[in-house]
Amino acid sequence: MSELAEIRRQLFDISLELGAIRLDMNFPFRWASGYMMPIYNDSRLLLSRPKARGLIAEGLELLLRQNGHQQVENIAGVATGGIAHALLLAERMQLPMQYVRSETKMHGLSHKIEGLPGSCGEAGYKGQSAVVIEDVISTGESALRAVETVRQAGAEVKGCFVIYSYAFSKAEEAFTKAGLTCRAILSFPELLGHVEQQNLFRQEDVEQLRHWHRQPFMYLAE
Ligand SMILES: O=P(O)(O)OC[C@H]1O[C@H](OP(=O)(O)OP(=O)(O)O)[C@H](O)[C@@H]1O
Ligand SMILES: O=C(O)c1cc(=O)[nH]c(=O)[nH]1
DSSP: HHHHHHHHHHHHHHHHHOOOOEEEEOOOOTTTTTOOOOOEEEEEGGOOHHHHHHHHHHHHHHHHHHTTTOOOOOEEEEEETTTHHHHHHHHHTTOEEEEEEESSOOOOOSSSSSSSOOOTTTTTTTOOOOEEEEEEEEESSHHHHHHOOOOOOOEOOOOOOOOEEEEOOOHHHHHHTOOOOEEEEEHHHHHHHHHHHOSSSOHHHHHHHHHHSSSSGGGGGG
């Protein structure tokens, strides 16, 4: 088993043990995008386990290396879900870290990006490279908004790296349009493989989820 596959296996095990991944076909969860969906992954729960924190830092660094970005100069987390994960990676790689708010702060120093030294003006990154770290990718809108903010602040964004992605084609197309790759340690199709192999969900739930994933944005319209 590759190093990343082993990290993936352990992170799925911990997520399922913690109850971070929840299914409810009858009372769906409201997502940030407003859609009501039958599954929710609270990846923030992983932060409660030192073991998971280590695996996340290792997994993100491996993904960066696999994609040739080990020389990146900045790690930027998407607020709020991506902040802690970005910090874990920045600490491991001993790199500067920032986080990107969804809205500009309306008091204090009026920042949208926190952690940039100097005036944090439009060109705060001064042409340096950055990667954007997010916890979950559903539609990809939150991460791509942060990418745009980091670009506007003068960074060359090398890619987006995340803990868990639903791997929807809608998100993949949005990243392609933004000229960016998004790589995840864990994905929904891998989750289904993991739970099926270990018989962790009822087979009818697995089938329903597989069906849902083909046309997720039609879920309640069916
Ligand atoms: O790909 P998307 O469709 O944008 O959805 C994913 C986003 O949703 C969640 O954030 P949420 O807005 O719930 O806030 P939080 O990070 O502050 O918990 C998650 O942390 C991602 O940022
Ligand atoms: O799209 C979302 O809001 C979302 C989905 C999910 O599974 N987990 C999460 O934290 N956010």
